[in-house]
Amino acid sequence: MKLLKKLLFFLLSLTLLLAISYWIISKSLAPDYSGEIKISGLQDKVTVFYDENGVPHINAENQEDAFKVFGYVHAQDRLWQMELIRRIAAGRLSEIFGKDLVRVDKLFSGLGIEEAAGKSIAEIDTNTKAYKLTSAYLDGINQFITEGQTPLEFYLVGVKKEKYTIKDIYNVFGYMAFSFAAAHKTDPILTEVKEKYGNAHLQEIISSFSENLTINKTQKNPEIGAKISEALNIIYEKLPVSPFIGSNSWVLAPEKTKNGKVILANDPHIGFSQPSVWYQSHIKTPNYEMYGFNLALTPFPLLGHNREYAYGLTMLANDDIDFYVEENNPENPSEYKTENGYLKYKLIDKTIKVKDGKDTTYQIKVSRHGPIMNDLIEQIDDQRPIAMQWIYTKLPNQLLLDVSYDLSHAYSLESFKQGAAKVHAPGLNIMYGDAKGNVAWFSSAKLYEVRDSLFRQTYLDGASGKDEILSFVDFEENPQAINPDWNYVYSANHQIDSIRGKLYPGYYQPQDRARRIVEVLESQEKFSKEDVKKMIFDVTSSTAPTIIKDMLTGIDVSDLSPSEKKVYDTVLAWDGTYAKNSAAATIYNRLLFEFYKETYKDEMGDGFNIFLNTQTAKKALAEQVKRQKSVWWDNVNTEEVETRKDIVSKVFKNSVAFLQNQLGENSDDWTWDRVTSVEHEHAIGKAGGVLRKFFNVGPFKTVGGNEVLNNQIFNLDSTGYYKVRSGPSTRRVIDFSDIENSVAVIPTGQSGNVFSPYYKDQAAKYINGEFVKMKLNKNEIEESENKLVFLPK
Template sequence: MRLGIGLAKLAAGIGLAFVVFLVGTYFQVRGALPPYSGQIDVRGPKASIEILRDKNAVPHIIAGSIEDAVFGLGYVHAQDRFWQMEMMRRLAQGRLSEILPPALIGQGIVDTDRTMRGLGLYRAASDSVSALSPGARTILDAYAAGVNAWIGDDDRQYGLELTLVRLLSAGRYKPEKWQPADSIVWQKLMALTLDGNWRAELFRSLVLRRIGEDGLKTFMEPAGESRDATLSLVNEALKGLDLEWLYRGTDNIATRKREASNEWVLSGAHTVSGKPLLANDPHLGLGFPGLWYLARLVGPGFDIRGASAPGGPGIVLGHNASIGWGFTTTNLDSQDLFVERIDPTDPSRYLTPDGSRPFGMRDETINVLWGQPIQMHVRDTRHGVVINDFLTRADQTVPPGHVLALQATALDGADTSIEGFIRIGLAQNWDDFLAATRKIITPMQNIVYADTAGNIGLVAPARVPIRRKGDGSLPSPGWTGDYDWASFVPFDELPRTFNPPSGIIVNANARLVPDDYRHFISRDWAEPYRQRRANQLLREVERHPVYGMIAIQADNLSPDAAEILPVLLKVPPRNARAAKVQDLMSRWNRFMLADRPEPLIYAAWLMELQRALLADEVGEDLYADMAAPNVPLLLRILRDRPQWCDDRKTTAVESCDDIVAASLDRALDRISRSQGGNIDTWRWGLEHDAAHKHALFDSIPLLRDFASIRFPSDGGAQTLNRATPAFRGPRPFEAVHGATYRAIYDFSDLDNSRFAIPLGESGNMFSRWSRNFLSGWRSFSYITIAGTPAELERTGVGTLRINPPTP
């Protein structure tokens, strides 16, 4: 049976590849690439818009108003990235199955749709439109009009990906008009994943069930605050729930937590120019096309440059003529699961502190290409949506006693966050900047600031829940009211600093606030290594130039190795090969370089050690979701839980030294199978390639090498030049997460600010502009986004003029 399924999938893959090849040939002949020059007349703008593409195809959009500039941004986003925008909004809408047949793509696409439709993310985005000010709504309308001006052409060629979608639908697919909610839902989807700890609550619950309260505390590093999760209170309420089913059934691309970024800002006291420097490189999942799109918006009173997000109406990360800003994720715990107790006398109701209430109920229909529609009945409680209702399984019967409901700021239907992000780009000073950030509800970001007047600062704006009890680490009883959100932290009490005496602000997702900060933010701070390393490098030099900031972003030292390698190397080697490797590792400078063997040995050793210590404690299935080595956790286990070093599968009782030595042997065996037995020829880069996978075509053998982009990469999980391995699958060291944008803003001369994205502006893999930044990215060679209109016309690749229709 499995062979038959495999052959069927192989045949489908070959057939799909053949179709794609034919379509690609057609587009090569006909030309589906958008024109970057010419004139068009369209309804929407108030006056003419000039779009000058510089020598890198970055659009400089010159307009008479911010609304017209944003119209132009919508137009160029659609030109270069519409298929990416379409997939993003359908992912968030829970409508991918309408255009990508699960019979060919896989059942996972239906599971993702069920989760998104169940969460009601797009409903919340649609409701949030009415919460915006008239000015913000006008900007969103202008952006949507720009997108629609491009897709509204009946003769429009939408590119290879959407042409394939059209073929699969037998010609029925046609893009729908872009709506303001389509832009808001992108921000909400990011919030859901960046602040996304609700599935971590499910994971901790499973760990609690398997190894008990004391064992769970080993995984949960102390929050540094005076309140601990009351683990035992939730244990009883969770007994009747199939946590495995809930955890696995909600695991998809839209719910997996993403984190990590670097940022720092220096006052003029620490720079060569005497004016601030601001550096930022957000770390997210790698892919083709990339997440960010470089652009410049110019008009009366504004000149905004930096990284925009296709689908969004502004510059998300960048600077204007007066201020600049950068983001890292705070890892705010803004998502809580509540165990709701069903009324034993009426299953259509649930219990609250004020008595029994009826569940809210809505019906959802998921249309499936090549399949039957799927009906969903979704319940809501006073806390939020019932996640049990997202899932279906033939042998699953939901216990009558309890269900789990999700409360999350990302699901707020009165979310003004997008307005805050838009207004940041128009701010002229610290007060304007703070006023803009007051609008941000989610996701919580550590936003660093600098301006041409010489000021620097940081604020972390969001709605931070104040819980009556507990910290949201695990699902809490919902029927008592004891663990409810009582209110939110007032804006003026959120983490903030302005012109600190040190003149240096650094964040790399590690702890933001001191232990005595009065409000609870998170237990999920990132490990401190990148933050510590950046702070060290910034303080080693008295005054930094721009290129000094680039050198720090390129740094490949892995500070975690200084903590754990001495512990590992104390264990006597058990054979000659291990002795040679231990000697090599004792002399290693801890730089994760692609052309060296030591980073590969280090990563493999840690991975095998973590498996040896954890897999037989929590089970292989749960271990798969915690395979990424965690050095503080490993050190805690070796120090505090030596009993976990014993391998339960053997009759002998192993010591921690035994496990460390055996893990090294397994790591060396793994590498030898892939790179041979000569240690001197092993290379990190042969295993650690940065994988920018095409969202649709990477799984098709005949297209993978052309559609996706891979290259050997320096760096690792804890280096400032972050390139985090997958630590799972057939290529566990493949880098799948890292910097997706790098920038340095120079407030002595903003035209000298530097920008970089990994690939290119175009999402059309046949375009010369789809990967033109690749060599510069790999060599840390950045570009500027500057120039007068005359200079851009003379040196650029084209000028497009958009005119309103003449009366």
């Protein structure tokens, strides 16, 4: 009995000791949200009020002080996120995660992002306001590194804090630009289709590019007062920082709103992770105010609003990457052929430091078109040198200091447009609305012309000179809409209007979300903020019911069993709404996988799994389901020649059999919430076990699906389960009739510090389609419980 008491006492003591230790660690490593902090370089006192969502409201006498403090508070909530994202483009993830990330580092360090950053930095005008505020922001971050708490992750992975430079900031934008691109996922597959099976197979896929389109129309009125693909997909799965995907936005003119003022809605689609992508802040000085959403390690917000104007963005999805097949000199492999003779490759030596391993050294060849991808991706089995030309590294980069500063410091629609005109890559749809009643959309990118009939989504000829860029398009020719007479502008990564009489090539998403936006906006004359909040969480597909009807045309219903007939009736009656209790949504997505597999996999082989989840596959679907005759229907691995009826019947019966095995015989039980989930993974939480529970947020049941407005993006695969990997990185609704009550929500929380009360406090609200207020009212802000004062040191 005494032994049992001693053992119990020991266990209770140990538990108490662990609890006390955890409490001490959590308090010592948590961010400071109240009190006083002295930092050097301040001209005056700066006061920061933290609202109930952890958003810092920074009040300063001048912008230099405000941005210095912003750097400090941004770092104390998101330093680990800053550390990860700055290492990607520089090829430095292996330093902290070991050999498993060498492939990632080799790719990104070879793309030329750092070299392009160096060129841009060398040309910076250090006298501009943008440069001075960026320097202040960096100084704030670096003072936190010196004097603030070290995040837990740094101890766990054994990485020392290093000060940040302006090159790190440029590298962040370089990573963002590459993750926006889609050519590296698609072009190699389309090239393989063309070279193995001929032009007929390719044409059936790409003919869909000009069909089933919702065009983002141009109108300007006056202002009012993608083997490379497979390897890259594996690399992306290892990234510890979210890739950028797509987005929705619409801006309603006063004539389209119930209160007669502009309403802006925006939800950029980005890979889910923990911490969330955006960090919110509200900066106010006597001559400047902006409530902004910043990426890690960026001083100026890419999304923002104040009392005068609001702006947002979506991915343009224009094609800004081209792959060229180079031709080596047979007598000298260090040279490659051009129309003017042979040129020498530029050789660049790179070294990757590897934690607990030997350094990896490799050499990159660079042609006039860009790096030879065979040197960067070991899995490429093409013996031809494949060069990647990317507009981001080909042209000077103005995105950081000029564009993001101009957008967040505009004083009119015209000055805002001047900032939007400076974007060269990545291509962006930049959305605008203001208190005067102006609405605008700009397709912002350095677009270019090539010779007629050149299809840029397969490999180009690098030797002849015939496939080169002929000219760049002036920004005024880019598709854009300013105060259009239909009283709204919108973007859902869909096809932009014609340029010089031709649709501009790109990796645009299918029309689903764009069509749904138009359907809803045309369904009623005027909208309130509440209407827009409901719309941004909409989960109805505008195209799925039609695709189902077209796909199942020709099914012999008399050949179906009673259970199959029930499934057939259920999915045909579906209105496209991805509700949690929808069995039809589950059936539809299984049918999609089986249809893609039976149609394309026999020809594509290993490339099928990559093609399956590209924009190209999605766009081809609406046409392929309607084709009675197609070169794709026949299975090349069988002796008989299959017809459309053979394929569709097999697709349907295989789908039903799979779902019965997966979810049970009763199709009423095949509800969408049984097969979908979302979890926001932390880079360390990916290890699983206790770390997963400690760092990750979720998993949660969710509503929505691929290509609905509440875009829950998942990969179709053979498993029958749909783990949502991307979606709205924030939902924002800004109403100029009630600007102080504009709202937003982010997927998890403001802070990336696991000991912060704001680490995951918005997660439930986000899943349920709720919002929190973006405060601008001075009195409300100053009622906040947490007040942090910064004083000159």
